[in-house]
Amino acid sequence: MASQAAQLIDPVAHARLRTRADEARPEYEKTVSALRVLRRRHPYVRYITSFAVHNGQCVTVLDTGETESDVSHIGDPWLPDDELASVLADEHVLCNVINNDNFGVWISGTAPIRDAEGTVVAAVTVDIPAVDSRGRPLLYNDRSRTLTATLEAAAIRFSRAEVEAITDGLTGLYNHRYLHERLGEELERAQRRGSKLSLLFCDCDRFKVYNDNFGHKAGDTALARMARIIAATSRRSDLAARYGGEEFVLVLVDTDTAGALAVAEHLRSQIELSSARSKYPLTISIGIATFPDDAGTRDELLDKADWAMYAAKRAGRNCVHAFSDGIDPRPAARPRIVPPPSRRDRRARAGQALA
Structure with a gap:
């Protein structure tokens, strides 16, 4: 269905629709009318909506609405889900998505809108309700009620399991596995855009001593408190994760070293x-x-940020150190930077002295 809707949308005409005033253009009414005809041919379809990215913000463009008086307008901001964001970024999504919200259980499909060169310039979604908020079937008749209930329960379980699979249970931040997955994607995006990305590797000072003195419960409380500060420091586009133990990572998109130093110093001072x-x-x-x-790869970036963190510990702890600053934190002449050893080798040598 989403692919059929995409074929009805002229990418050139779609690109001309930038503001609410453009709803007076004939191509707007022509395309919305065509999409409404498609919707009427498929009675279970509730919404057909197109989206584009204008000035870095995802916005609605075409919307059939549930009725002609109930539509989103051109330029209305929209927070895209992962599937829509992936399609807009030309990352192919081979699935329909089941999700649930306060209005029921939905099956959504998304398709790209491409220009003559094959570049993704927009996307269109088709939303079909499976059940309403009271669990009443909308896609199936009464004989299929068991299937509908199964769909609703599966959507709820899937949503919960999906969250649990990517988050750390203690801190609520993203977990190690999801960090590696997302970091790779963000680096690919930065490379395509020619933008910078900075990674902060954070380690709690003398945490083993703290745990030994005050107990693991106090340690867990302290880690959760730090995680809240890290989350509050990050932007919506950033990625905050618990790397493991008392280590945290904050990925700052579209941020150079100078910007990362400012964020890191603010974070350090807030935790202090x-x-x-x-x-x-x-x-x-x-x-x-x-x-x-x-660094040019995910593992290299993590390794060098981790190495710089150890340089901060050598400088006396409770401070910030950038890889570009070199290995000697003293103000005297700094030696030439050489590639750091592996994390395993470095930590084996560091031992407890730098914990």
């Missing part, structure tokens, strides 16, 4: 301030590496 008010004070050391200046 929060810890100062706590019964058990804690601080963090932060290392920074930037793509493509310092």
